[in-house]
Amino acid sequence: MVYPYIPHTDEDRKHMLKAIGVDSLDQLFDGLSEDLLLSDSVPISHGRTEDEVQRMIDSIAQRNVRGIPFLGCGCYDHIIPATVKALSSLPSFVTAYTPYQAEMSQGLLQAIYEFQSMICEITGLDVANASLYDGANAASEAASLMIGAKRKATTVLVSETLHPFTLQVLQTWAKGTEHVIRLVGEKEGVVDLSSLASLLDPSCSGLIVQSPNRYGLLEDYTDVAGILHEQGCLFAISNDPLSLAIQKSPAEWDADIAIGDTQSLGLSLAFGGPSCGYMAVKESLLRKIPGRIVGATVDEQGRRGYTLTLQAREQHIKRERATSNVCSNQALAALMTTIHLSSLGWGGMVDAANQSYAKSHYLAYHLAQLPGITLIWDKPFWCEFPLVFSDAKRMRKFLQELRNEGIFAGVRLSSLTRQVKDELVLLVAVTEKRSREELEMYLAAARRVMK
Structure with missing residues (x-):
């Protein structure tokens, strides 16, 4: 076998080549120009043990930036039962x-x-x-x-x-x-x-x-x-x-x-x-x-x-x-x-929805009191709300400082719409999963940045 994961034997290959009227694999690819053919073997390293592969994957995973997500705009962090x-x-x-x-x-x-x-x-x-x-x-x-x-x-x-x-x-x-x-x-x-x-x-x-x-x-x-x-x-x-x-x-x-x-x-x-x-x-x-x-x-x-x-x-x-x-x-x-x-039942759904509503309104109310931030419209919302910053520099600083403290503060709407009118709009999502401590962490960091 040329490759262990391809099940054809040398006899299988000879039979297939004979059926299509060629004598070898090289002859099969005669129609391709030289610049399309590899002159050396593919540079693949030797196999690794299961433990070595797991260590390699873990080291790559360590590069992921983790934090408390207040991200939404279509994809939300909710509590999911272990079931x-x-x-x-x-x-x-x-x-x-x-x-x-x-x-x-x-x-x-x-x-x-x-x-x-x-x-x-x-x-x-x-x-x-x-x-x-x-x-x-x-x-x-x-x-x-x-x-x-x-x-x-x-x-x-x-x-x-x-x-x-x-x-x-x-x-x-x-x-x-x-x-x-x-x-x-x-x-x-x-x-x-x-x-x-x-x-x-x-x-x-x-x-x-x-x-x-x-x-x-x-x-x-x-x-x-x-x-x-x-x-x-x-x-x-x-x-x-x-x-x-x-x-x-x-x-x-x-x-x-x-x-x-x-x-x-x-x-x-x-x-x-x-x-x-x-x-x-x-x-x-x-x-x-x-x-x-x-x-x-x-x-x-x-x-x-x-x-x-x-x-x-x-x-x-x-x-x-x-x-x-x-x-x-x-x-x-x-x-x-x-x-x-099935795990939540209707009562569990109502509870999760009510918590998302209450927690998002709590955070929105307190953020709207800070200088340089405005809650755009006085309209009912559910678990997500739009904030407008006074200028782009303050918005960038806000997002970076909160990220440094392990908080993903929201989604810039312009990153989805690519429209100038949305450049200062930040969508903040709060689900039932966010604890009181996490809400206070967000507010404390926001107050330090926007003072």
Whole structure:
């Protein structure tokens, strides 16, 4: 063998070379110019023992900068029960790919069925699919569903207060599908829907909004659904699902589609991913929802079982009739969310959401008292809020000094939007995981820097 990890023997190679009409491996690559071929062997060091590899990895890990994260803007540090890692790491789960043969995957199918049921309970809508890749993907699938639900529709209205990355994904989707994303402007940190009726022409299929929005602010959608439905348009709301424990659900706003990301429910920061998107819809949109749906049934002996009920995707039906090109679901991440929700229960969700609300308001109030820092808008927010600094120099000093003390003070909004107007805006996130001591550490450091 040339390489021990390639299982072909010399006899195997001779047989394959003979079958294609060449005498050697060198002759096989005769068509390549000399500058593309290595003259010496690949410089790979000798193998290492398991202990040596572990020491090497540990030394690399020591370079990571650790600290107390007050970071958010789409990815949040929440308390995750130990049951999530313990159960999701079971070999029967962690090695399983998303199920194709339903009868072979009863355990995973049951977990996904529970995931769907919990998403329906949280959002108040009738049907949920077996997860999507992430929140931004869910938004693009909602846009696609809207276009497909209304004849001759080409345009989707989208709030400017959506997460910047979600807006980028929607713009990319529109470019690839030759549809139109029309932005609805913001006013004082929330979407400005005062002229919504005038934006609804026959080409418009619906509106996508977000609450808490990119600033962490909670938005008011009173009468929005009625205006849209009068013109045959759909209404989609993107929510952090944990926030729905204490704010109005999409169903209470009469939304047709609920979307979002379950990162706040059992998924760690993990350097930004992977995550898990969710989508729930009214029953009338059941056959237009993308991806797959797991259903419950009984077998010949009356025993409860689970099966893939709907799979309106291009791997199962004609490509041109598929509702989406989503070919899978985020099975393991959805499982972790399911275990997390099962461990917390509704009461635990309410408690975590209330703590995130109270702690973020405590920190925001005291930071707003410091010179050179302003809480931009006097509007309700949940676990995240935007601060504006008087100048860029003070903001840089603030971030650096707090980092020196082991505190990641927040996310510069301009690092996501690349817009000049956001250069002095800092988004600070406070979840239930942040202790009173950590909040006081943040405030003490902030007072020293901004005095």
